[in-house]
Amino acid sequence: MKLYDLPPSPNARRVRIFIAEKGLDIPTVPVNMMTGENQTEEYLDKNPLGMMPVLELEDGTCISESATICRYLEETNPNPSLMGNDALDRALVDMWHRRMEFELLDPIIKIFVHTGEIWKGRVTQISELAQINKVNVLSRMEWLDKELIDREFIAGGYYTVADITAQCAFVMAKAAVDIHIPAELTNLSDWWARVSSRPTARA
């Protein structure tokens, strides 16, 4: 088994943290998007959309989509649980995971893509879209701060894949588009201190 990896990508990082939290040892193969390594015929056979990460199984089957890779690893390595312990718990973790994907990670990636130097000439950058997403992300942080008033982690009382995705979103926000968690959002700041100090946070 191996993981085709894009080291700075928040999507790849969430899979690496998930693997580290599970205590698994899966070799990674970095794929350099900037030199087009993800557009070779060989790589497109693994993922026709040319995106990373991809988990390649022993028989050559390739699984793409970060959340799908996590789900497969959860099912084949249930302990420690990172995606819920029964049908309802799994539903609530999944709901929170998707909220973190759509309300935080996706708009933060869009801000980066629509403003970043590195994307100039590769995509049509729309600065108005980046601006709208920036406003939305700030408002979602305020919402999340209120949600965290009475619990330690995003989906409830224990660390899950929803925390992993949110923490990768905030790493990118800070490093790539200069958006930081406002100090007055104390519940969110406390959550951030808890998750970013885990031994797996730099996976």
Place this chain on the structure above:
Amino acid sequence: MKLYDLPPSPNARRVRIFIAEKGLDIPTVPVNMMTGENQTEEYLDKNPLGMMPVLELEDGTCISESATICRYLEETNPNPSLMGNDALDRALVDMWHRRMEFELLDPIIKIFVHTGEIWKGRVTQISELAQINKVNVLSRMEWLDKELIDREFIAGGYYTVADITAQCAFVMAKAAVDIHIPAELTNLSDWWARVSSRPTARA
């Protein structure tokens, strides 16, 4: 159990089709977004993001996110399987389901939101974004046509949630933004004929 529903929404429709394919009988409660029924305090208690659909369980627990609702219903009502039969099959269905969400449904909704009369004044419409998404959707249809060359359904040999999401995306494309499957994409057209003639297609 009841489903808070937005009848014309492709997200709500995919849950309704999923429920119909499972043979379940879950009453629906329509929520009128245009008159702000999704912004009342009572509704925001069910989903703080104000979106539909939401599945309310007997004990009052609310599950939002269409894919999460389908997953919960799959786990509690396994037959017929619509999300895979073992860990690897579930991973492949999930991968294809996410591709249909991100590569088709999401851009089609964006085209509608950024061009539709009904959204004027409610959001900042960026026509350039709609145009980019239109080009992307057409290119994804060509890709999907090639993928369907040797199989009957999106994720493999049987009908799954990935087909449901793709068919709801195409219903919206046709009805709301006048994008149709090009006749020369014969594999995709044949797939469309197969899925749109199912008894559940108008759920």
